[in-house]
Amino acid sequence: MAEPRPVLEMTGIVKEFAGTRALSGVDFRLFPGEVHALLGENGAGKSTLVKVLTGVHPLDGGTVAMDGQTVHITSPLQAQQAGISTVYQEVNLCQNLSVAENILIGHEPVRHGRILWKELRRRAAELVTRLGLDIDVSATVGSYPLAVQQLVAIIRAVGDAGTGPGTRVLILDEPTSSLDRGEVEQLFALMRRLKAQGVAIVFISHFLDQIYEICDRMTVLRNGVLVGEHPVAGLGRVDLVKLMIGKDLDELEELGEHHTRHAAGDLLLHAEGLGRTGGIAPFDLDVHAGEVVGLAGLLGSGRTELARLLFGADRSDTGRVDLDGRRVTLRAPNDAIGRGVAFLSENRRTEGLVPDLTVRENILLALQAARGWTRPVPASQRDELVAKYIAALDIRPADPEVRAGALSGGNQQKVLLARWLLTQPKLLVLDEPTRGIDVGAKAEIQKLVVSLSEEGMAVVYISAELEEVLRLSHTVAVLRDRRLAARIVNGPDVTPGRILEIIASGEHR
Amino acid sequence: MNLASLWRAAAQHRLFWPVTALIALLALNVPFTPGFFEVHLKNGHLYGSLVSIVLFGSPLILVAIGMTLVIATGGIDLSVGAVVAISGALACLVVSKQADQDSVAGVLLAFALALAAALVCGAWNGLLVARLGIQPIIATLILMVAGRGIAQLITSGQIITVNSDSYSLIGGGYWLALPFALFVVAFVAALSAALTRRTALGLLIEAVGGNAEASRLVGIRARRIKVMAYVFCALCAGVAGLMISSNVSAADGNNAGLWIELDAILAVVIGGTSLSGGRFHLGGTVVGALIIQTLTTTIYTIGVPTQANLVFKAVVVIIVCLVQSPAFRAKAFRARAKRSGPVPRPPGTPADAAHMEVSS
């Protein structure tokens, strides 16, 4: 049967990093007009494959061919010229430039070498609206939250897929990790359009439903080895997961609906009229020991801002907070930390990880900061603790002495989680903790949250996935336009649909 | 075979290239000064090129050690030269005012005052950088300019001479036939190593330098850490100032420590600490400082014509930095062994690959 010629064919790709062998002999084929899923656990080698293809990392072995001819791509620039545009896993934009510039830099409209700023902004605005986003394109990217930045990155890549020098291949490395339905829908619509134009799309994601919704074929990696290439239709969820992690995954199911076993401890945190102008409108919030409070809301609804106020990461300019019934003023994070509050930021790269330090040091950082510089954690205890959490969260590679910067995205996230668990906080604020984490690990983390809350830890849980929020939380706080619109006790009758209703209408009975 | 593996292990070590450079530089002297490595006893103390390198190099080593911590926090301290001058001037002034310049008590008092002054300078820098959030290079530039003036104010532009054996001990004297300065350096180095590695200070400093915002969010008191770094740096400079003045038994507010900040920063970087902050290596810094001092001595001994001194220095510095740069070695190596890999890499790619890590 005559197959069409692949637009892109990678054969026997090998990539070694100092210690680890990230890719060993991976083959990958991509056909025009298909959406191709690249799947695998954290650390499987997906991003590395992308980076090798686009010349970020030099190849250690294997060949890359486009339309049958071998090509040597040695820099992202060359990749773009070859018609490959990419959205890398971690948002890569210049925070100091405006949205418009980030979208078009390199392709600015010029006359006699002079940039036409009006034209530039017009075009950018146009592209932005194409993805159904309405933001001021002349504001700096840095002033928007991660989700928006992720969208901007997509728009940049897709933008020149639409306009740029005939993009043939579009690579999206976990583009949807912190988007919510609305944006995802927009993105998919766009992908379908491009697909119709014959663009070949590589789609990396840990959301299986999204895979089944948009993808035609899939390639699965495990520990840098190719374990299969299948048509999506041909392979059921369970088998897929088995293929990815090499074992069955029933825990998630068995986890069931958490809120049914509700254990309301005594009041731990009581916020009254807490707010920050430009961030989030004054709100009241109670969190009890052993309670999981889920924050639901659309992108930019103010979830992060709320969380940051509870932690003192930003200063509130109205309202007051009681912790354990004692009035506290949260001027800086360590005021909150001192009272047993922990906060996992949604932005692991700029607000979490210290890439040059080792995994061990990163894990110990919060605990050490709390103990102060004079009281280092005793070596024996230290290693034991670290080993324990590396095992518990299955961080790979399991070597505490590797540079945290060298870990895969998902594993970095686990390191940060470990960092805070180590401090045994009373209140754990998690902003998108499962962002970029694979199915298996996601289940692990959710189970962890459940068991922690059962042991009496209070948790504030933010996730772009409504289902996840509902599955875990006893109470759901719904945010809308950066104000707390509603607080509902979770129960069988609370469904994603209902939440979305509230978000849409903004009030509830 | 076993030897080979041992060699490879050594080549991996962080200090391998700096130490190699140091040795090469020392060896360079032998043809010009046959007895370069000789050390013999002259009226009761060791004497020889190596001894004088250590003796004259110790102030730089001290300043560089302090500078290392500041740089690790992501800062830089241009004012060390001025602090050197201030502490030296103050100490000599105090000593020279005394009836009995030899009295140990008086000398100790002088030391105390000088170091107190240094401490104030450090606190001042720390205040500007950590509290007021002024950019380090400009914040310390202020003291670099004004401090020199203060030193001259103390000496009123003259050179204050002291005749005090107890004072000249710290920078010029000998103990157990060894330069006393050697012991001071050893002590300070050990102290700072203990201070940073036995406690958690080192970790916290590296965290602050590596990612300030993340450090804030894990509750590290970055300000306190930074202030400590600047104070420590100033104290090191203060001690260095005492040494320099004691070495010549005179305080020269005009020239003491002039431009030492540049050499110190050079030493830190040669020692493998990045100016962008984060990871720091005290051992490397010490080696780096020794390299620079050896370079100076070499210039004098092999008779480089005065006008060529700086050119010579520049060339050596750049060579030392090049051999240390993995990127350069990679290229040089590939140039020699013309085995073309699957993809010919244009220059620059390895650089970027290294940086990419964070974003994986």
Next chain:
Amino acid sequence: AKKSPAKSDGSGSAGKPITLGFSQVGSESGWRAANTQSVKDSAKAAGINLKFSDAQQKQENQISAIRSYIAQKVDVISFSPVVVTGWDTVLKEAKAAGIPVILTDRSVETSDPSLYVTLVGSDFESEGERAAHLLEKVLAGHTGTVKIAQLEGTTGAAPAIERAKGFAKIMKASHPDWKIIASQSGDFTRAGGKQVMAAFLQAHPDIEVLFAHNDDMAIGAIQSIQAAGKAPGKDIKIISCDGVHDGFVAMSKGQINAIVECNPLLGPQLMDTVKTVHAGKGSTLPRWIKTQESDYTADQAAAALPSRKY
């Protein structure tokens, strides 16, 4: 406004005190400090209203200082040039503004000699020559080759260049058997002198004579010589310039054999000159008013010591 009265016109008529704008090189050495002090004191003594500014060793600062004196319409401008070249433009401006200029300490190269009235200062080259002659005295009788080490001043600085030149001149002329076997810059500082000398002694254990471009370097070198177990002034003869107090102390101890005086205390001479020039009798003055200086050998040291003021 400050204490000094405002000047409406440059002429500074009889009643008002003369305003002198003086731009100093900087404050790089003790010698310089003494020089500055002497200028200030004698200005006060002579009832001249002094406007002083320090150029921090930068010609551009000195030029803009002179410009601001012109703008302030002082009566007389005086300065010790950082470097010998590049003054024409600003001096022409001064001339245009009708303000007479007096140089101190060292001369300048100009296309038009009328740009300054006179120079009050010493002659570095002749100091170098005098140093050589002193060495002749010191070596009295000694024949055969003499191995000389030289400690130069800051590379590129006028005194360093001139003194080296003067010394070499005499060597070349009358002492073919003198050899300069090592010569490095000690930056005019004690620390510099000490470090360089230490290295010299390693590389050339056979040094017989040290010529240091100033006392401070000589003093530094002495310490290194002692550390090497030699006797300064005996095993190694030492000649130096300036004649600062500590230099004489060392000489009285026999550690320095001879010193060429280079007198920084030219304040009084300067003020007299200023007065003459301001009185319009500038033309009567010589082009170069040399500072009174003399040479000293070890035997005169003790006697001269008490009288040293800097």
Next chain:
Amino acid sequence: MSQDRRLPVLVTAGLFVLMFGFGAFRYQAYGFLDGQVFMNLFIDNGYLLVAAVGATFVIITGGIDLSVGSLIGFTTMLTAWLVEKQGLPLAAVAPIALAVGAFAGYLMGYVIHHFEIEPFIVTLAGLFFFRGLCLVISKESISISDPTVDRLAQTHVPLPGGSFLSIAAVVSLAVLAVAFYVLHHTRFGRRVYAIGGNEQSALLMGLPVAGTKIAVYTVSGFCSALSGLLFTLYIQSGDPLHAVGLELDAIAAVVVGGTLLTGGSGYVIGTLFGVLILGLIKTLIQFEGTLSSWWTKIATGVLLFAFILIQRAMTARRGT
């Protein structure tokens, strides 16, 4: 947000006016208000402005260039030597000098980028190297008697109100204008900002990082050389010790002008005011005219501190 980023420049400008007013009030008796005093700021600091503009490019990419001062000194020497000792006409020498400066910058940029050595160190080596070359050319200063140099140096560009500017001052202002255009209206300029914002991202966005970085150091080298030529006009001589430590003045000017050493934000206009402020500090001290050598240094430091403090206070209020 975009407001905030222009604020430091505005504040700097405002403070300059304030300081100048203070000077005018304090020294009105000594003709401080005479327009020429203001023009002299440009005449006496034109060369610094050019050097600082070059430094601005480098600093916006997050780099630093310490070789500025030495390159200026070297250019003066080279020019003087070629004109006087080799008898070449200035018209021929100037291009040579500029080319040499640019090439020096290019080399440093190449080493910095391709061998990943810290800019601080590479340019520090440059500082030593070119200062050394000055001395290698000649230990003694070389005065330039070339008539064209003379004429250029003496030419006064008259301005309304009887005051005048020098050629150098005019050139420096032209350079400033060009730099502004390049940084804000060309792709190259935007790349400079992008790299300063985040070099990795710039690379992943497919921008020619290597080329841009090297180009930036080339620009800085070129500016240093040009500044050196202006300096030669100003001083009419080459001297191995010219412009020692000028790199610090340049960097200070840039930073005082509100540019961040961490890169990615800043404006050349700010640099102009930075230069003017430093110049004004000098002028004020000269007009004070009673300061001893050391008080001069201390006063400089204090004024700089006072200035930065006010700047901080005024900008910080807006920032988070």
